Amino acid sequence: DENRALRREAVRALAAPRFAGEDVLSVLRMMNAESDPQVRAEMIRTAAGVKGADAQVLAAVAGLVQPPADFKGKGKPGNPPPGEPTDREFERYLQRAALEGRNAALAAFLNTAEAKALPAESRALCSLAFGGAAGGQQLLVALPELKRALSGEELALLATNAEDPAIGAAFKSMLSNPTSQQSLIQVLIEFKDRLKDAKLQPEICAAVRSVAQREPGDTSDGLIIRAASAFRLAELEADLLQIMKRNAQSKT
DSSP, rough: OOHHHHHHHHHHHSTTTOOOHHHHHHHHHTTTTTTHHHHHHHHHHHHHHSSHHHHHHHHHTEEEEEOOOOOTTTTTTBOOSSSSHHHHHHHHHHHHHTTTTOHHHHHHEEEEEETTTSOHHHHHHHHHHHHHHHHHHHHHHHHGOSOOOHHHHHHHHHHHHHSHHHHHHHHHHHHTTTTTHHHHHHHHHHHHHGGGGGOOOOHHHHEEEEEHHHSSSSHHHHHHHHHHHTTOGGGGHHHHHHHHHHHHHTTT
């Protein structure tokens, strides 16, 4: 895009002290349809730098949120390929950084009509930035409107706050759903370090066994081994012994 650099530098110029914060944020909101990742990144940085207008900053940043990148067949977060998925994840990183650390303002903002009218993706990212049980509760509100599977970060937020009755009920319902069980367990294993204090061992154990009973074979055996190791599931010791016996018999 030959005009990308001009637009990016124009946005950067808005950060100059001579511009009133409200005017800067007004201009940025008018640019919400901007599609170039470099320009969008500069918009987020500029909005985050506005002082003394937390509610307006939150609205401007949240209004730019897009869904998480789809890494299917394109690598995965933490080791992504170049191009659009990487740009999207970097953009969300900037947005989350801009939202975090403003919990009092974010709590007030999320209860406004303006915030409730935002797309579910915006509210979901605000939930991650807020964190804790309050963030998990906000994510539950946005959940029915999200048109995708939850990301690992979102699942970890719910799992680590499953002691909250509403969050726990919703998470356990997901974990017992046959259509999402296997992928959900794999995500939980990936985020195991974040879940060391979550008291979900019985539910994870039941879900792993459900997958193994429904789809016996090497894939479910691997899932049992990885889950037992990741979450120290003593309840799966008998299952592990059976896997070891089958493997030993197959080699004789």
